[in-house]
Amino acid sequence: MRKNAAGPAGKTTPEAKGRGKIREYAEAFAVALLIALLVRTFVVQAFKIPSGSMEKTLLVGDHIFVNKFLYGYHLPLTKGRVLGYSKPVKGDIIVFVFPEDPGKDFIKRVIAVPGDTVEIRQKRVLLNGTPIEEKYSRFADGNTIDGFVRTRDNMEKITVPPGKYFVMGDNRDRSYDSRFWGFVDEDAILGKAMVIYFSIDWSLEVRWYEVWRYPELVRWDRVGDVLR
Incomplete structure (x- = not known):
């Protein structure tokens, strides 16, 4: 039987909070990577x-x-x-x-x-x-x-x-x-x-x-x- 993400009275369980944090970190990393790629492609690039x-x-x-x-x-x-x-x-x-x-x-x-x-x-x-x-x-x-x-x-x-x-x-x-x-x-x-x-x-x-x-x-x- 599938467990609900929310506990009694609509409270979020620790498991759901953990998944939410991981998703936030993943989204932040993806945005940072996209910005870095855009900067490297269109603004400034490092060379040795x-x-x-x-x-x-x-x-x-x-x-x-x-x-x-x-x-x-x-x-x-x-x-x-x-x-x-x-x-x-x-x-x-x-x-x-x-x-x-x-x-x-x-x-x-x-x-x-x-x-x-x-x-x-x-x-x-x-x-x-x-x-x-x-x-x-x-x-x-x-x-x-x-x-x-x-x-x-x-x-x-x-x-x-x-x-x-x-x-x-x-x-x-x-x-x-x-x-x-x-x-x-x-x-x-x-x-x-x-x-x-x-x-x-x-x-x-x-x-x-x-x-x-x-x-x-x-x-x-x-x-x-x-x-x-």
């Missing part, structure tokens, strides 16, 4: 820096937040973006789907936008015919590579087509970027890198059981840095 191509702006082990709504959204099976507040401008650090492997996300700096001409001479970038000052760039190799039409150090003048962007890593001699594989399509852009929310240096010699030394791994001076 795996390589040194953007040193010293970004280091291996930096964790960053990327603004996903600033440039708007790309709808599947369509061209262009919707609901965007602005377009990428020169100097923006962007995260995008790597053209040669859609399963990978890359992060680079925008050097030239649609309509610009860009040229590289002996490591020096010329934008619309004028050398640009790049305080953020660094070179791991003091030598230059000559004798080729297009290399990391020299590139003939090209014009950025509509809907495309020319990007480079700040660590010029250690970056695989538009110099080698071409332009980034605006539909492949995921968002603009905004801030470092955490940074950890795994190269330090701290043994796994030395828990008390774990804080030494954190680059506290980088936490909260706004990316420019």
Whole structure:
């Protein structure tokens, strides 16, 4: 015989109260999960820096937040973006789907936008015919590579087509970027890198059981840095 959830005089039994609490927790968890998914999809997403191509702006082990709504959204099976507040401008650090492997996300700096001409001479970038000052760039190799039409150090003048962007890593001699594989399509852009929310240096010699030394791994001076 089935037992009623309510006891005498309509009072709720402990069993019913327990089921009600579980349901409340489940609903709260589902709502929190939905909000987290919506935020990750449409507002902000966290990324970890795996390589040194953007040193010293970004280091291996930096964790960053990327603004996903600033440039708007790309709808599947369509061209262009919707609901965007602005377009990428020169100097923006962007995260995008790597053209040669859609399963990978890359992060680079925008050097030239649609309509610009860009040229590289002996490591020096010329934008619309004028050398640009790049305080953020660094070179791991003091030598230059000559004798080729297009290399990391020299590139003939090209014009950025509509809907495309020319990007480079700040660590010029250690970056695989538009110099080698071409332009980034605006539909492949995921968002603009905004801030470092955490940074950890795994190269330090701290043994796994030395828990008390774990804080030494954190680059506290980088936490909260706004990316420019």
